Amino acid sequence: MLRRTAVAIVLCVFPWGFVFGQGTSAERAPDTLQARVLACAACHGKEGEGTDNDYFPRLAGKPAGYLYNQLTAFRDGRRQYPPMNYLLAYLPDAYLKTIADYFARQRPPYPPASTPAVSPQLLRRGQQLVKEGDRTRNIPACAACHGAALTGMDPAIPGLLGLHAQYISAQLGAWRYGTRSSIAPDCMHDVASRLGNDDITAVAAWLAASPGPANPAPAPARSLKLPIACGSEPQ
Ligand code: HEC
Numbered sequence: 655m656l657r658r659t660a661v662a663i664v665l666c667v668f669p670w671g672f673v674f675g676q677g678t679s680a681e682r683a684p685d686t687l688q689a690r691v692l693a694c695a696a697c698h699g700k701e702g703e704g705t706d707n708d709y710f711p712r713l714a715g716k717p718a719g720y721l722y723n724q725l726t727a728f729r730d731g732r733r734q735y736p737p738m739n740y741l742l743a744y745l746p747d748a749y750l751k752t753i754a755d756y757f758a759r760q761r762p763p764y765p766p767a768s769t770p771a772v773s774p775q776l777l778r779r780g781q782q783l784v785k786e787g788d789r790t791r792n793i794p795a796c797a798a799c800h801g802a803a804l805t806g807m808d809p810a811i812p813g814l815l816g817l818h819a820q821y822i823s824a825q826l827g828a829w830r831y832g833t834r835s836s837i838a839p840d841c842m843h844d845v846a847s848r849l850g851n852d853d854i855t856a857v858a859a860w861l862a863a864s865p866g867p868a869n870p871a872p873a874p875a876r877s878l879k880l881p882i883a884c885g886s887e888p889q
């Protein structure tokens with residue numbers, strides 16, 4: 655319901671001509687990138703900081719290459735969310751790159767960490783998977799690729815803090831079931847496929863309950879040796 659309301663607001667308040675600067679009205683707002691990305695604000699926050707909605711992700715500060723890969727994935731149908739697919743359809747690569755660079759540069763504060771709705775045991779399991787992984791099941795630590803501070807790595811691995819638990823578990827589920835796919839070899843498909851339902855609940859709850867990092871900058875490119883090859887982050 656919330657999502658539908660947000661879509662309706664966006665569709666009413668920001669007709670496409672305004673959003674993408676092709677309108678002819680003399681009264682339209684100045685054609686700046688800030689004005690254009692207002693179309694994103696209802697769902698992602700003014701600076702991409704995210705909103706209270708459980709399913710709308712933070713964009714701010716994620717590496718530009720990662721954001722760009724997601725924008726092309728929505729445009730080209732490798733990720734499914736109809737309002738996003740529709741908003742980005744037909745936009746040229748260069749424009750998506752400008753939008754990605756804009757959100758990657760934003761540094762709004764992180765939201766307060768959420769109070770976990772799971773047992774302390776499950777929370778410990780989440781922490782263990784994120785920091786150490788699980789050798790017995792061949793699950794690499796999330797931190798091995800997302801960085802010890804979980805702020806991601808340039809150019810294309812995202813940070814995992816400041817996201818809602820529901821968003822994280824939905825993404826891991828989408829990789830398992832093939833409704834979200836990344837550039838091959840799709841390492842997140844491999845990782846998500848090794849996780850059970852409880853593991854997903856555990857990592858999502860622990861990540862969402864962790865405070866934002868003091869320094870949100872992603873780790874420098876190639877500073878981490880990935881345990882599995884990722885097509886989006888060639889080494
Ligand atoms: C109606 C709400 C809505 C609007 C408007 C919207 N988005 Fe989104 N966006 C979402 C949702 C929901 C997702 C997560 C979808 C999924 O993968 O399940 C998402 C995902 C994304 C992602 C991927 C984030 C990540 O961490 O993987 C990017 C990048 C993004 N949106 C950029 C934009 C930009 C740029 C605009 C404006 C041109 C925009 N969005 C407008 C709802 C919206």
Ligand code: HEC
Nearest residue numbers: 723794795796799812822825836841842845857882884886
């Ligand atoms: C081998 C490296 C690697 C490991 C290990 C890994 N990830 Fe990822 N992860 C990636 C890459 C690369 C992406 C970007 C994929 C894309 O471009 O869509 C990503 C993206 C994500 C996203 C999407 C974030 C968003 O904003 O939509 C989530 C959630 C995620 N990983 C969670 C995890 C969790 C939880 C673990 C540990 C259980 C983990 N990852 C382990 C490489 C890894």
